[in-house]
Amino acid sequence: MGWMSVEVDGSILRNNLRAVKSLLSPGTAVAAVVKSGAYGHGMVEAARAFTEEGAEVLAVSMPNEGVELREAGFPQPIILLGGFFLEDAEVVVKQRLSPVVSCSEAIDALARAASRCGERLGVHLKVDTGMGRRGCGEDELRDLLDRISSHPELSLEGLLSHLSVADVDDEEAREYTQQQLIRFNSVVEMVKRAGFRPRWVHIANSAAIAWYPKSHHTLVRPGIVLYGGLKGFEEAKEAMRVASRLVEIRQVKKGSCISYGRTFVAPRDMLLGIVPVGYATGYLRGISNKGFMVVRGRRVPVVGTVCMDLTLLDLFQVPEAEIGDEVVLMGRQGEAGVSVFEIAEWLGTITYEVFCLLGNSVFAERRWIEPA
Ligand SMILES: Cc1ncc(COP(=O)(O)O)c(C=O)c1O
Incomplete structure (x- = not known):
């Protein structure tokens, strides 16, 4: 044994994925968020558990994580939530990763790389509806859609946004989340009116999956709930x-x-x-x-x-x-x-941070178990 062991119970992760699926209607697919070493749980092992339980899509941060999943044999769509550095556009194309784009530079770099490789690539366009992080402004949407259409190598495979306070249980936060969802719905309508039919329309993170069923659209992106760290959602357990x-x-x-x-x-x-x-x-x-x-x-x-x-x-x-x-x-x-909730409280932080810090520690000896 090293200084510390990190043991992850795969059967609990599988149950958590099933608990998420039970909340969805048949037309909604799951993109299991396995970025950052599956929040410390071990990316490849967690991705295997989630896809075997029916997650149709995987989501990571940057291309290196996508490449690791491809090398481990995952054929599913892999969304790059964090983006990519422009010089990595060719890796994105060659590995058939699904990049999130929200600026013309990224779109053009992907088109050039796809053209060089003689390939076509689907991209996910991200709109900022109030998160204030990645995403284009609603006023830039039309230009970016035109930009994507202008490149025959590219197609609009996904349309997404991200919520900032879906996990906060007070009236102001609920109102803000509702406003974000309304703005996203109008973005979806506008994109349809412009003649696009993206296969994947997605905004729901864990908290929205649990508490805002109207946010589900055709794809949801659960992260923390799959690891048992969503406060108030007792059906999922810590693994x-x-x-x-x-x-x-x-x-x-x-x-x-x-x-x-x-x-x-x-x-x-x-x-x-x-x-x-x-x-x-x-x-x-x-x-x-x-x-x-x-x-x-x-x-x-x-x-x-x-x-x-x-x-x-x-x-x-x-x-x-x-x-x-x-x-x-x-x-x-x-x-x-x-529990992870207690440690987060002692530290004045969130469960995500505790999982990442302990689970991804370089000093940890990792063990994956799958009790029957
Ligand atoms: C864009 C995006 N979608 C989905 C998720 C998953 O969020 P959660 O872990 O709250 O479900 C994250 C996590 O940080 C994210 O950045």
């Missing part, structure tokens, strides 16, 4: 379990200062457990004096400042603990557990 082991146990006297910055002073004689994980392995310093881990089926508090590669535990609850015992950072052990 990632992160563990390490006690590397040392020591007694310290009442009044001893514990770790950097002396942020914790022992209130009594204490038994400290030492775990070789820390912010270098994705267990961030913000967890200092806030978090819990699980040892011998009981939750024990993190005490003192989390270091680069060492974290300290108060073993008061488990005096029988021994060096080498498994310590669970996230996931379950016996009756006890720590």
